[in-house]
Amino acid sequence: MLRSISERKRNFYPLDKHFKRQIKEILGFKPKRYAVYQLALIHKSAASRFSKQNDIHNERLEFLGDAILDSVIAEHLYESYPGRDEGFLTQMRSKIVNRETLRNVALTMGLDKLIVSNLTSDTHIGLYGDALEALIGAIYLDKGYGKVKRFITQKLLQKHINLNKLIETETDFKSRIIEWGQKNRKDINFTSQEQVSARTKKPVFVSHLLVFDEIVGMGMGKSKKEAEQNASKQAIQMLGL
Amino acid sequence: MLRSISERKRNFYPLDKHFKRQIKEILGFKPKRYAVYQLALIHKSAASRFSKQNDIHNERLEFLGDAILDSVIAEHLYESYPGRDEGFLTQMRSKIVNRETLRNVALTMGLDKLIVSNLTSDTHIGLYGDALEALIGAIYLDKGYGKVKRFITQKLLQKHINLNKLIETETDFKSRIIEWGQKNRKDINFTSQEQVSARTKKPVFVSHLLVFDEIVGMGMGKSKKEAEQNASKQAIQMLGL
Known part of the structure; x- marks a missing residue:
């Protein structure tokens, strides 16, 4: 069985100054362990570079990050709109967490420069947004729920999402x-x-x-x-x- | 605008010893504030007892708790199965978090005795499971992510879920x-x-x-x-x- 990424100390590829600096800039803090962030940025198409089993890639972290993102957004909406019902909250969340938004946020962050992939965005539209979700999973594993909540609030919600505008946007x-x-x-x-x-x-x-x-x-x-x-x-x- | 439940100090209905003892037994710890747990146990059908606007009920907390539950289960599976892909993890989660399981867990906990509702289970099959999700939302708001994670792991996963058996169960x-x-x-x-x-x-x-x-x-x-x-x-x- 593979060792759990949380326990892993060895990196997936050599760490250079460039990667360290950029990932720190994107995160807004210094990682404890780099391996999990590297994994978050490996797209499945490049998995064969890292193991014969093709199992070193970010899809598992994306699964985790997707769930963490959903729950942080849920709480944010719950607290922001005490007078609105759960139908409104559900709708607002799906307006926030969609492929286009995640892709835009990932690109603004500069995540595309760090992604290890054999694809380009043109052939796989989810590439960047998926990596952002995986990154969220990585932050959670490395730093815990409080830290990932701050990351999502500051980097995604405050910078990229205009809630008042979203309310008026029709799910289209x-x-x-x-x-x-x-x-x-x-x-x-x-x-x-x-x-x-x-x-x-x-x-x-x-x-x-x-x-x-x-x-x-x-x-x-x-x-x-x-x-x-x-x-x-x-x-x-x-x-x- | 309604005051956020996190800030609320006043209870929704009088606290008696019976409620205090039972909720403590179900939770396995003493709540900081009782109001949020009371709210988690008020079904929509009984909302008119508490306000003219019919907005005092557990649906918003259910929205929050559902997301928290998903992410705790996601992490549990992520850590438990380091060698399995995200398709497996997704499938396993949907086998764990389903109406029947949540209903059974809620009933074994004795949640049904505390629910304030004008319905019976016969007319609304989601009644108990929904209240359990709302309770999870309440624990999160009252005690934070670490505590709700322990609650879900101990009360739901360890007591009620046989992961090895679930692997073999076909989604049916x-x-x-x-x-x-x-x-x-x-x-x-x-x-x-x-x-x-x-x-x-x-x-x-x-x-x-x-x-x-x-x-x-x-x-x-x-x-x-x-x-x-x-x-x-x-x-x-x-x-x-």
Whole structure:
């Protein structure tokens, strides 16, 4: 079995002054151990450089960092909006933690310069955002929850996120799919209907999104709007947009 | 604006010895402030007892606790399985954090005796598990991340979860939907096809689940099996099973 990264002392690649300085600048503090940050910056495409098993890369740290990020954002929203319900909090979080935001934050931080990868951003859109999540996982393992919370609050929320503006931004899955349809001359239709949930006995909306006559996404929600958003979200995934 | 629960000193309902003793027993420690635990145990159905705005209930804390729980479980799995990839970790987490497990843990803890609700479990299956998540949010706010991590590890993981057994358990969305079909004489079919993702240029599987000839769920995955599981998961949601 692999040794846990938390216990690991050996680095994955030689540490030079350049790496040490840049990572310290990005983090805003001096790491205890560098190995975990190196691992956070190794994309899967470069894994074969480090081991025959191709298992030295940042996907596990990304899994951890994604969860830590979600919970720090959850707390931030919980404390910032004492008068708003959990539907609002959930929506706000998904507006904050999305691929575009994470990518932008990663680029502004200069994370792209440190990533070890055989890809470029053009071929893999999640590359930088995923590395940022992995970095969050690394900070947590190296320095604990309090430190990673400060990092996320200062580097991500305060610098990059305008909460008041986000409140007014519509989650835009539906707009995105409609725009895609217009651009590519695809006929897009939604069919929505109200049902009574078999489980909760409450009314729910079910929405189907059709491209020409083929269903490419379906979703549910407490309102027609929410159901259409969910159907659009799935369609975007299914169509690889 | 409502005052943040973290700053709140006043209780939501009178504290009696019984409540104090029971909550202490459930938590395994003495709370600093009781109000946040009271709030965690108020179901939405009873909100009107506490305010005209119906906003005194545990849904916001459930949002917070759900995220905290996810990240504690993520770390536990990350450390427990250094040799396994993020797909395995993700799957294991969803096997641990599901409605049935949370409900069982809540009931074994005796949380049901403290819940303030106008419902019974029969009419709302998430009642107890949701309260457990809210309780986790409350512990975090009252005592911090280290304490809630210990609570989850000791009360949930060590007592209730057999990780080795879970590894062998199949995520059973597909079996569940097929069983439902057999019981209710519904003709269930899967159609799956391999595609190349427009975004990542990698092969993906897309699966549709049909009840008679109607699509009730669709899903994607790196394998046919994963795509069918995802389609089944959506179908279970869409059909309210």
